[in-house]
Amino acid sequence: xxxxxxxxxxxxxxxxxxxxxxxxxxxxxxxxxxxxxxxxxxxxxxxxxxxxxxxxxxxxxxxxxxxxxxxxxxxxxxxxxxxxxxxxxxxxxxxxxxxxxxxxxxxxxxxxxxxxxxxxxxxxxxxxxxxxxxxxxxxxxxxxxxxxxxxxxxxxxxxxxxxxxxxxxxxxxxxxxxxxxxxxxxxxxxxxxxxxxxxxxxxxxxxxxxxxxxxxxxxxxxxxxxxxxxxxxxxxxxxxxxxxxxxxxxxxxxxxxxxxxxxxxxxxxxxxxxxxxxxxxxxxxxxxxxxxxxxxxxxxxxxxxxxxxxxxxxxxxxxxxxxxxxxxxx
Numbered sequence: 001x002x003x004x005x006x007x008x009x010x011x012x013x014x015x016x017x018x019x020x021x022x023x024x025x026x027x028x029x030x031x032x033x034x035x036x037x038x039x040x041x042x043x044x045x046x047x048x049x050x051x052x053x054x055x056x057x058x059x060x061x062x063x064x065x066x067x068x069x070x071x072x073x074x075x076x077x078x079x080x081x082x083x084x085x086x087x088x089x090x091x092x093x094x095x096x097x098x099x100x101x102x103x104x105x106x107x108x109x110x111x112x113x114x115x116x117x118x119x120x121x122x123x124x125x126x127x128x129x130x131x132x133x134x135x136x137x138x139x140x141x142x143x144x145x146x147x148x149x150x151x152x153x154x155x156x157x158x159x160x161x162x163x164x165x166x167x168x169x170x171x172x173x174x175x176x177x178x179x180x181x182x183x184x185x186x187x188x189x190x191x192x193x194x195x196x197x198x199x200x201x202x203x204x205x206x207x208x209x210x211x212x213x214x215x216x217x218x219x220x221x222x223x224x225x226x227x228x229x230x231x232x233x234x235x236x237x238x239x240x241x242x243x244x245x246x247x248x249x250x251x252x253x254x255x256x257x258x259x260x261x262x263x264x265x266x267x268x269x270x271x272x273x274x275x276x277x278x279x280x281x282x283x284x285x286x287x288x289x290x291x292x293x294x295x296x297x298x299x300x301x302x303x304x305x306x307x308x309x310x311x312x313x314x315x316x317x318x319x320x321x322x323x324x325x326x327x328x329x330x
Contacts (some may be wrong), residue, residue, distance in 0.1 A: 114136060
């Protein structure tokens with residue numbers, strides 16, 4: 001029977017979250033390579049999107065909905081020793097703007113409070129890179145390190161792009177010389193088995209808008225759980241944290257691109273690697289959208305007067321919950 005976790009359960013949920021995080025991340029092992037999965041070598045973004053971003057069937061559970069003009073839905077699925085998340089939504093902004101929030105890795109700490117350092121380790125091509133990031137979640141979770149290979153390509157089926165990110169594996173090891181920076185070595189690993197994303201331009205809208213579709217997969221054994229399926233309460237707690245924190249921070253960072261002095265806007269305009277020019281061709285959208293985050297039409301000859309949005313001082317448990325709910329089968 002489905003139930004809902006409301007604001008009254010936040011205090012109890014906080015205790016559960018802390019207990020979960022301790023269990024979730026205090027597992028033995030320091031290698032940044034998964035030893036529990038034999039991943040397909042040379043997987044392309046196009047093939048990953050074709051297989052992972054298809055129709056959502058009845059085996060997925062709708063766990064979270066955020067309503068509004070910029071909506072989001074999160075589905076969960078766990079079997080065969082993996083925990084999978086599917087996120088779909090719509091945001092105001094061009095695909096180039098949306099991509100820049102993640103692509104400019106050294107700027108991640110400006111908007112993601114849980115990232116305490118990030119670095120581009122190797123640029124293979126404008127749309128192909130290796131990157132590293134440090135993750136520092138609230139006490140008592142120890143500091144972690146992430147090393148991923150990320151690629152982006154044109155969506156072969158529509159105006160848009162597809163992207164793929166994976167941690168190194170036996171089938172796809174990191175190239176020689178691609179290692180964590182010294183400041184992140186010695187941390188526990190945060191492994192991403194598979195992350196696939198798709199950005200498609202929305203037509204028929206007054207503002208530049210983009211549909212977002214993301215698939216994430218984590219191997220439970222890599223997280224210390226040697227089980228076939230993650231317990232429902234664990235899945236719900238993960239969604240309970242991820243949706244209000246990461247999505248809120250991400251959309252806030254996206255909205256600040258049109259603020260005066262925005263570093264992301266400067267990177268978009270400079271386009272040192274040529275990636276954003278490719279994204280413009282792939283999507284048919286402008287590099288920078290013509291509307292600010294509040295929907296006002298911008299004068300391209302005049303810079304907005306707002307200042308760059310600073311990282312919120314609120315912690316995850318202080319984020320407004322009015323539009324959020326979690327469903328459970330427990």
